[in-house]
Amino acid sequence: MNPLTGRRTFLGGAAAAVSAASFSGGPLSAAPGDREIRTAHIGIGSRGTALLKQVLTQRNVRVAAICDIDPKARDAAQSLAHRDNPRSFTEYRRVLELKDVDAVAIASPCDLHAEMAAACLDAGKYVYCEKPLGITPEQVDLALKASRRAKTFLQIGQQLRYMPGLRAVIAQIHNDKVIGTPFVIKAQRHSTPVRPEADAARPPWYLDPKRSGDLIVENAVHNIDVCNWVADSRPASAFGHGKRYLPRTVPAGSIMMDGFSVEYVYENDMHLDYSQLYLHPRALKELANGQWYMVFGEKGTVNLSNGIFYDITGAAEPRELIPPDVRDAGENAMSEFFACIREGRRPFAGIEVAATAALTAIMGREAIYGRRMVTWKELGVTL
Numbered sequence: 583m584n585p586l587t588g589r590r591t592f593l594g595g596a597a598a599a600v601s602a603a604s605f606s607g608g609p610l611s612a613a614p615g616d617r618e619i620r621t622a623h624i625g626i627g628s629r630g631t632a633l634l635k636q637v638l639t640q641r642n643v644r645v646a647a648i649c650d651i652d653p654k655a656r657d658a659a660q661s662l663a664h665r666d667n668p669r670s671f672t673e674y675r676r677v678l679e680l681k682d683v684d685a686v687a688i689a690s691p692c693d694l695h696a697e698m699a700a701a702c703l704d705a706g707k708y709v710y711c712e713k714p715l716g717i718t719p720e721q722v723d724l725a726l727k728a729s730r731r732a733k734t735f736l737q738i739g740q741q742l743r744y745m746p747g748l749r750a751v752i753a754q755i756h757n758d759k760v761i762g763t764p765f766v767i768k769a770q771r772h773s774t775p776v777r778p779e780a781d782a783a784r785p786p787w788y789l790d791p792k793r794s795g796d797l798i799v800e801n802a803v804h805n806i807d808v809c810n811w812v813a814d815s816r817p818a819s820a821f822g823h824g825k826r827y828l829p830r831t832v833p834a835g836s837i838m839m840d841g842f843s844v845e846y847v848y849e850n851d852m853h854l855d856y857s858q859l860y861l862h863p864r865a866l867k868e869l870a871n872g873q874w875y876m877v878f879g880e881k882g883t884v885n886l887s888n889g890i891f892y893d894i895t896g897a898a899e900p901r902e903l904i905p906p907d908v909r910d911a912g913e914n915a916m917s918e919f920f921a922c923i924r925e926g927r928r929p930f931a932g933i934e935v936a937a938t939a940a941l942t943a944i945m946g947r948e949a950i951y952g953r954r955m956v957t958w959k960e961l962g963v964t965l
């Protein structure tokens with residue numbers, strides 16, 4: 583129990599004992615080159631179906647198996663993938679035994695990702711795992727250790743890493759030093775209140791923080807990962823506040839929050855100020871709604887979302903950093919997953935990105951629940 587709030591937190595004494603040796607990517611299995619790659623899909627609800635559709639468009643890839651505890655989900659997936667006539671399973675461990683499966687896409691509820699990903703890696707499968715990698719430090723550590731043992735790799739479903747426009751802007755911050763030394767990131771994800779019908783339509787695991795990891799881990803992990811990427815560092819500490827505001831106020835920890843703010847200080851001394859609120863009136867334009875990131879540096883500020891650079895002196899007009907041919911290019915996370923398998927490369931959003939993002943979000947959540955500053959060291963996972 584948390585001594586301040588009396589509520590259960592995820593960061594118990596056990597977490598402090600968790601320790602993982604540094605990750606070092608060993609040699610990967612021989613690349614399969616151009617031969618057919620066969621996939622299995624565990625968890626084929628809303629996101630799993632979207633991933634299955636993406637996989638069905640990949641060249642020389644066949645869907646060999648589908649797995650879900652829900653018969654309706656299995657039926658729907660079998661219809662969708664009828665071209666490949668996949669076998670159907672209820673128990674995910676059966677998929678591990680399938681010798682003709684090379685790669686597994688995991689889109690189960692968040693609390694199952696780490697266990698399933700670790701088991702798939704141990705069985706010699708390549709893994710495309712939905713975010714977050716885990717919702718506790720222990721889960722993250724489990725997947726990390728499996729990844730260290732494996733001759734295959736895990737790519738995390740943090741597809742913002744595969745947006746060509748975002749990549750182009752971040753490369754200009756990192757390589758071309760367009761804003762000089764970056765100092766501060768302000769990032770936000772605001773929207774109008776969640777409609778009660780939309781909440782009711784959610785699967786039960788989603789609203790339960792013990793299964794989803796809460797809003798910051800399930801949802802904001804995407805945005806926070808973009809901030810980690812820009813910062814090119816990881817947070818040393820976090821402090822924050824949040825709760826469920828609507829339809830009635832409930833303290834953080836028992837039902838998914840609908841608003842929080844968190845402040846991270848990075849190891850390189852950058853800081854991130856992130857807020858997510860489902861309280862943003864549509865007519866409120868002075869503070870932009872939606873998702874955005876501003877990176878403030880020595881020479882100016884970049885709005886990551888539209889790639890506009892603002893000179894700090896005001897002497898130069900704002901200018902666009904994203905080349906026109908890249909501006910509208912869509913994300914390519916799934917095609918990159920298969921390209922990495924074929925070419926024997928490790929993915930850009932691999933295990934370290936996955937673990938760092940999940941731990942950053944977990945650290946923020948624990949700071950919110952505990953109403954105190956939480957440090958990276960307390961998580962007890964060495965990356």
Ligand SMILES: NC(=O)c1ccc[n+]([C@@H]2O[C@H](COP(=O)([O-])OP(=O)(O)OC[C@H]3O[C@@H](n4cnc5c(N)ncnc54)[C@H](O)[C@@H]3O)[C@@H](O)[C@H]2O)c1
Pocket residue numbers: 624625626627628629630649650651652655672673674689690691692694712713714739740741785800
């Ligand atoms: N990357 C993204 O943009 C994105 C978007 C949405 C969701 N997600 C993530 O995808 C995951 C799934 O979300 P969703 O919205 O599809 O949820 P969902 O509830 O629609 O789907 C989850 C599926 O997993 C199945 N499942 C549960 N336990 C299982 C088990 N033990 N073995 C096999 N199947 C099991 C359920 O029956 C269900 O069909 C979540 O982790 C979520 O955070 C990612």
